[in-house]
Amino acid sequence: MDTSPAKKNPVRQGVLGDVVGYHVARARVTTQAMFLRHVGQPLDLRPVDYSLLMLLDANTRLTPKQLAQALALSAPNLTIMLDRMQERGLIERIRSETDRRSQHVLLSSAGRALTDLALARTPAMEADLDGALSRAERAMLIELLDKVARHQVSAAD
Amino acid sequence: MDTSPAKKNPVRQGVLGDVVGYHVARARVTTQAMFLRHVGQPLDLRPVDYSLLMLLDANTRLTPKQLAQALALSAPNLTIMLDRMQERGLIERIRSETDRRSQHVLLSSAGRALTDLALARTPAMEADLDGALSRAERAMLIELLDKVARHQVSAAD
DNA sequence: TATTGTTATACTCTATAACTATA
DNA sequence: TATAGTTATAGAGTATAACAATA
Numbered sequence: 255m256d257t258s259p260a261k262k263n264p265v266r267q268g269v270l271g272d273v274v275g276y277h278v279a280r281a282r283v284t285t286q287a288m289f290l291r292h293v294g295q296p297l298d299l300r301p302v303d304y305s306l307l308m309l310l311d312a313n314t315r316l317t318p319k320q321l322a323q324a325l326a327l328s329a330p331n332l333t334i335m336l337d338r339m340q341e342r343g344l345i346e347r348i349r350s351e352t353d354r355r356s357q358h359v360l361l362s363s364a365g366r367a368l369t370d371l372a373l374a375r376t377p378a379m380e381a382d383l384d385g386a387l388s389r390a391e392r393a394m395l396i397e398l399l400d401k402v403a404r405h406q407v408s409a410a411d
Numbered sequence: 412m413d414t415s416p417a418k419k420n421p422v423r424q425g426v427l428g429d430v431v432g433y434h435v436a437r438a439r440v441t442t443q444a445m446f447l448r449h450v451g452q453p454l455d456l457r458p459v460d461y462s463l464l465m466l467l468d469a470n471t472r473l474t475p476k477q478l479a480q481a482l483a484l485s486a487p488n489l490t491i492m493l494d495r496m497q498e499r500g501l502i503e504r505i506r507s508e509t510d511r512r513s514q515h516v517l518l519s520s521a522g523r524a525l526t527d528l529a530l531a532r533t534p535a536m537e538a539d540l541d542g543a544l545s546r547a548e549r550a551m552l553i554e555l556l557d558k559v560a561r562h563q564v565s566a567a568d
Numbered sequence: 569t570a571t572t573g574t575t576a577t578a579c580t581c582t583a584t585a586a587c588t589a590t591a
Numbered sequence: 592t593a594t595a596g597t598t599a600t601a602g603a604g605t606a607t608a609a610c611a612a613t614a
Contacts, residue, residue, distance in 0.1 A: 512594065
């Protein structure tokens, strides 16, 4: 196994070094590993499961429509995910009284408890980056990533 | 379809707003869309295919071992990918003379031509971010993402 | 006729174990 | 015995079309 941080024959990045998406993809490998170690494996949650719980924590109740948009999931795939979360006893689905086509998703008591565990583990996950980024750098990174995420890709030419 | 940039009932992010990995994942949605529009769809390349071509452009020849590490792919999955690239006539695999277990991967002439097309389209892809980031911000973002990517996740507690 | 959510299904991606050949 | 690469295979993730219920 290779544990050395620098190899004799490093692979040159070439133009990839100036491609933002390449660096985003590589950073994602690290952040995903951090998530898995601190939250995902201990609590048996995928990143998207964790995000769902955090969104329900912040919004009390959301429709599948809102969740699909916030989590960048297609409607069918969200249905499958909600089925699993419900089978696991973490969420409840309640038909809307005002529009009986739609429904509200909310945390069950077990979901509430798991969300609290996930919340408690979040600071340690973020602290794992302390060795790589100062607090100011971390705030700057989030701000810049947010600008990218909010950006609309230009129309076809 | 929803084209409005701001909704009446925005979904609150809650603690996710301070989770770096969440913002990385969201930024990746945008950068992936940019890639697809400018490079992926026109040239029929996935992000990882593009990265492979760029790496071979910068390094002339690389072993599957090096490529698997640089692209974060397992050895079996890289084999499948190289098979497809070879069937498509983009790369060649040459057995090493010094160690006949290993081999060198290099661009074919068709691969060279496609790589040049991809290189030519890269500036437009990156320019798509001009509306979101200044040049200084873009450089800063890459630097910060690089610090994250190079960071080793701490050992289990 | 449009919208919310579901079902069915196919396709791709990813992960793991077992294998061949070379060293 | 260890390493480079391959094969086989199963599981998870993702995308699309068709459908039911409601508006």
